[in-house]
Amino acid sequence: MAPHRLCFVLGDASRYPGSHGDNYTRLLEALFLIRRLSAWGRTLRSRTAHSPKLHVVDSGLAAYLLGITPENLEVDTKALRGLVALRDSLGDQFRAGYFLNTGSEAYQIDDRIFVCPIDRLWQTNGT
Numbered sequence: 001m002a003p004h005r006l007c008f009v010l011g012d013a014s015r016y017p018g019s020h021g022d023n024y025t026r027l028l029e030a031l032f033l034i035r036r037l038s039a040w041g042r043t044l045r046s047r048t049a050h051s052p053k054l055h056v057v058d059s060g061l062a063a064y065l066l067g068i069t070p071e072n073l074e075v076d077t078k079a080l081r082g083l084v085a086l087r088d089s090l091g092d093q094f095r096a097g098y099f100l101n102t103g104s105e106a107y108q109i110d111d112r113i114f115v116c117p118i119d120r121l122w123q124t125n126g127t
Contacts, residue, residue: 025054032057032058033056033057033058033061034054034055034056034057034058034061035054035055035057036052036053036054037052037053037054037055038052038053039052039053077109079099080099080109080110080113083097083099083113084110084113087111087112087113094112095112096112096113096114097112097113097114098113098114098115098116099113099114099115099116100116100117100118100121101115101116101117101118102117102118103115103117104117105117106120
């Protein structure tokens with residue numbers, strides 16, 4: 001299902017003939033992809049007070065709807081050019097280079113070049 005179609009289904013199920021929109025919503029709930037929350041609101045508009053709120057709870061579906069791909073999340077190799085140039089110019093004197101980001105995983109991305117979450121700077125061993 002195309003992202004714009006899914007958003008349309010979630011956004012206004014009443015526009016579909018019969019109970020198609022409600023069937024889509026129930027199916028997505030049964031698959032634990034969305035969660036329906038009771039109607040609530042701070043305005044006096046009846047639509048806000050009577051329509052349940054639908055929240056995407058599946059991270060994969062949310063990423064798809066937002067257009068997030070694995071390529072969007074990877075470290076841009078252009079950002080590492082400085083470390084690569086330094087490593088290449090120093091040769092064996094270059095021990096390791098660290099690229100700090102806001103991710104949650106540490107990994108080696110190139111020879112003696114590592115990507116590391118910045119919050120690791122404040123962590124002690126065992127935490």
